[in-house]
Amino acid sequence: MASGRLDLDGNPIKPMTICMIGAGGFIGSHLCEKLMAETPHKVLAVDVYNDKIKHLLEPSSLPWADRIQFHRLNIKNDSRLEGLIRMSDLTVNLAAICTPADYNTRPLDTIYSNFIDALPVVSVSCCYLFVQFS
Known part of the structure; x- marks a missing residue:
C-alpha cells in the first residue's frame, strides 16, 4: 500500500470510500485490484x-481485507444502492446494462438522480479507462 501520496497542491491524500458500481466486470475488477494494492482507499x-x-474478498489475512466489501445488487431495482452511494466519498459507475429497452426507458444517470448532485460521480460507458496511481 502506498503512503505519503500528495495531491496536485502538495497536500496529503486522505483515504476515501469509493462505491464502485460494476466492480465485478473487466474494468471494475482491475480497478479494485489496483486500489487494494496501491492505495489506502476503501471500496x-x-x-x-x-x-x-473473489480473490480480493476471500482471504481474510490479506492486508486489504478490511478495505473491500462486496454487495450483490441489481442496481436497476434495489433501493440499497442509494445508501451505499451516500456512505461513499466517490461513486464510480462502471455498470453494463446492455439491453436496448434499458437505454430507452432508464438511462444509467437516472438510476440515482435523486442524490447525484451531492456526490462526485464518475461514469464510464463504452470507452477506455486508463488509471495510473503512481
Missing part, C-alpha cells in the same frame, strides 16, 4: 457477480 464493490474479484 464498496457493487455488482451481481463477484467471480473476477
Whole structure:
C-alpha cells in the first residue's frame, strides 16, 4: 500500500470510500485490484457477480481485507444502492446494462438522480479507462 501520496497542491491524500458500481466486470475488477494494492482507499464493490474479484474478498489475512466489501445488487431495482452511494466519498459507475429497452426507458444517470448532485460521480460507458496511481 502506498503512503505519503500528495495531491496536485502538495497536500496529503486522505483515504476515501469509493462505491464502485460494476466492480465485478473487466474494468471494475482491475480497478479494485489496483486500489487494494496501491492505495489506502476503501471500496464498496457493487455488482451481481463477484467471480473476477473473489480473490480480493476471500482471504481474510490479506492486508486489504478490511478495505473491500462486496454487495450483490441489481442496481436497476434495489433501493440499497442509494445508501451505499451516500456512505461513499466517490461513486464510480462502471455498470453494463446492455439491453436496448434499458437505454430507452432508464438511462444509467437516472438510476440515482435523486442524490447525484451531492456526490462526485464518475461514469464510464463504452470507452477506455486508463488509471495510473503512481
